[in-house]
Amino acid sequence: MVKDIATARNDFPILSQQINGQPLTYLDNAATTQKPRSVIDALTHYYEFDNANIHRGVYTLAERATEQYEQVRQQVADFIHADRDEIVFTRGTTTSLNWIALGFGAQVLQPGDDIIITVMEHHSNLVPWQQVALQTGANLRYVELTADGELDLAQYRQLLSKKTKIVAFTHVSNVLGTINPVQLMTQLAHEVGAYVVVDGAQAVGHFPVDMTSLDCDFYAFSGHKVYGPTGVGVLYGKREWLKKMNPVEFGGEMINLVQREITDFKAAPEKFEAGTMPIAQVIGLGAALTYIQKIGWSTIETQERRVTAAAYQLLKEIPGVEIYGPEMGPHRSALVTFNLKGVHPHDLATVLDTQGVAVRAGHHCAQPLMQTLGVSATTRASFGLYNQLSDVKRLAAAVRAAKEFFQV
Amino acid sequence: MNLGHLSDLYRQLILDHAQHPHHRGQLATANQTVNLNNPTCGDVIELSVELKNDRVADIAFNGDGCSISQASASMMTDLVKGQPIAQVRAEIATFLEMLMNDPEVEGADELGDAAILATVVKFPARIKCATLAWKALEQALGEAQQHE
Numbered sequence: 001m002v003k004d005i006a007t008a009r010n011d012f013p014i015l016s017q018q019i020n021g022q023p024l025t026y027l028d029n030a031a032t033t034q035k036p037r038s039v040i041d042a043l044t045h046y047y048e049f050d051n052a053n054i055h056r057g058v059y060t061l062a063e064r065a066t067e068q069y070e071q072v073r074q075q076v077a078d079f080i081h082a083d084r085d086e087i088v089f090t091r092g093t094t095t096s097l098n099w100i101a102l103g104f105g106a107q108v109l110q111p112g113d114d115i116i117i118t119v120m121e122h123h124s125n126l127v128p129w130q131q132v133a134l135q136t137g138a139n140l141r142y143v144e145l146t147a148d149g150e151l152d153l154a155q156y157r158q159l160l161s162k163k164t165k166i167v168a169f170t171h172v173s174n175v176l177g178t179i180n181p182v183q184l185m186t187q188l189a190h191e192v193g194a195y196v197v198v199d200g201a202q203a204v205g206h207f208p209v210d211m212t213s214l215d216c217d218f219y220a221f222s223g224h225k226v227y228g229p230t231g232v233g234v235l236y237g238k239r240e241w242l243k244k245m246n247p248v249e250f251g252g253e254m255i256n257l258v259q260r261e262i263t264d265f266k267a268a269p270e271k272f273e274a275g276t277m278p279i280a281q282v283i284g285l286g287a288a289l290t291y292i293q294k295i296g297w298s299t300i301e302t303q304e305r306r307v308t309a310a311a312y313q314l315l316k317e318i319p320g321v322e323i324y325g326p327e328m329g330p331h332r333s334a335l336v337t338f339n340l341k342g343v344h345p346h347d348l349a350t351v352l353d354t355q356g357v358a359v360r361a362g363h364h365c366a367q368p369l370m371q372t373l374g375v376s377a378t379t380r381a382s383f384g385l386y387n388q389l390s391d392v393k394r395l396a397a398a399v400r401a402a403k404e405f406f407q408v
Numbered sequence: 409m410n411l412g413h414l415s416d417l418y419r420q421l422i423l424d425h426a427q428h429p430h431h432r433g434q435l436a437t438a439n440q441t442v443n444l445n446n447p448t449c450g451d452v453i454e455l456s457v458e459l460k461n462d463r464v465a466d467i468a469f470n471g472d473g474c475s476i477s478q479a480s481a482s483m484m485t486d487l488v489k490g491q492p493i494a495q496v497r498a499e500i501a502t503f504l505e506m507l508m509n510d511p512e513v514e515g516a517d518e519l520g521d522a523a524i525l526a527t528v529v530k531f532p533a534r535i536k537c538a539t540l541a542w543k544a545l546e547q548a549l550g551e552a553q554q555h556e
Binding site: 003020343344346347350351353354361362363367376377401405406 | 411413417418423447448450451452472473474475531532533537554
């Protein structure tokens with residue numbers, strides 16, 4: 001296991017390959033992160049030695065699988081400072097947010113109530129609320145941006161009222177990199193009696209996240225963005241709200257007793273986990289959280305800040321580059337979104353790809369935000385714990401090469 | 409930095425069309441308009457077509473996209489303006505076949521400047537950029553047929 005962050009890259013087998021004859025410079029970590037050997041091994045080990053369906057068998061193998069699965073629930077709870085019965089496993093952040101919107105939002109909203117979201121939301125924390133608003137007759141209100149790419153908190157305060165039932169916002173913007181003041185926004189929402197839902201997809205894995213201090217009512221994140229497998233996510237909800245929340249999916253294992261006409265559901269979190277869950281992926285998520293903890297938050301945060309600051313600076317120095325979101329500082333997380341004047345992001349990304357540099361180009365599933373920024377697409381470089389200054393230098397050199405190629 | 413491979417995609421002819429696209433704008437005389445977008449990347453095309461006497465009498469496009477999508481739309485409008493609808497349908501089929509299956513498809517040499525876009529096949533992530541305008545035109549002709 002890693003002691004030194006400089007060798008962390010070696011823990012990720014995929015990063016040792018060449019792409020288009022160049023070393024892979026993977027800068028699309030906000031889309032998904034790569035997996036360390038320990039996570040890949042945990043998945044293989046599970047399938048080679050421990051595979052059985054959980055909570056059902058009376059045999060030893062089933063016991064073993066169940067025990068490992070439930071251990072990860074405790075591990076996730078400890079990781080975000082919650083209790084085990086407040087942790088529901090899902091398919092990912094999108095599923096978590098949909099379940100909160102449909103299973104809880106739809107239950108508490110009345111016609112004329114307000115749902116407050118923000119213009120920087122990913123579609124996964126926007127479309128579910130739009131749909132629930134249509135279903136319930138509630139109104140959708142947007143918190144807008146300030147000129148420096150942060151949420152306009154003065155306007156947010158004005159939006160809050162006795163009519164506000166739900167406030168849903170992202171912890172970290174997947175486009176702007178803005179770290180939002182969750183604690184303050186939650187406190188203000190609670191003052192008017194609203195429930196707070198936080199999309200943590202871009203936060204967990206980059207810095208410690210603590211449910212006791214954030215005090216939000218619901219929190220969602222994905223396994224595959226924290227060095228774990230795809231197909232598993234987490235829905236955190238305060239115990240009393242999970243008790244109130246309805247399951248959205250029904251089936252095996254979530255029930256106490258099924259009769260011909262009615263069914264008695266299990267308590268949370270089991271009542272939400274219908275059918276066979278992604279058992280291997282949950283166990284892989286456990287291995288990923290263990291990996292993060294072994295490297296340690298201060299090491300991860302220091303490295304990501306260093307790399308992000310270098311990217312911000314090197315890109316800013318290139319004439320024609322426009323960077324979106326807050327200045328480099330405590331309100332910016334580990335990504336830089338930008339455009340090169342005169343070159344469409346797709347063309348730029350193709351040039352970068354020929355240099356082995358993988359970035360995201362497009363609308364980043366945030367079309368209302370793109371409209372607000374007045375652009376149709378942008379290019380995003382997003383970082384993980386294994387990125388080095390050399391990756392950032394390759395990025396900047398490739399952007400300069402694109403500028404030369406397209407003669408802009 | 410070696411960008412040699414890139415010149416396969418960005419031939420001078422493609423760059424010329426992208427920087428100075430032909431038939432950009434909106435037709436006052438249009439009787440078919442189609443808005444199409446590529447949901448994975450946000451590219452948008454608004455195609456307006458005037459169909460008269462079984463021909464594409466006039467055509468224009470607006471929209472926002474990368475150089476491949478802009479060049480492709482420009483080349484397509486050059487090709488089809490004034491042509492009989494039946495011929496345009498055949499050319500759309502040839503173009504889509506060229507991009508999605510066979511870069512050396514029969515009839516590719518009759519696509520005018522657009523024939524050069526066969527090089528996009530080497531960049532699979534960009535094929536949808538090249539086909540957007542053609543799919544919009546296919547839709548415009550399809551809708552016109554339904555109204556007949």
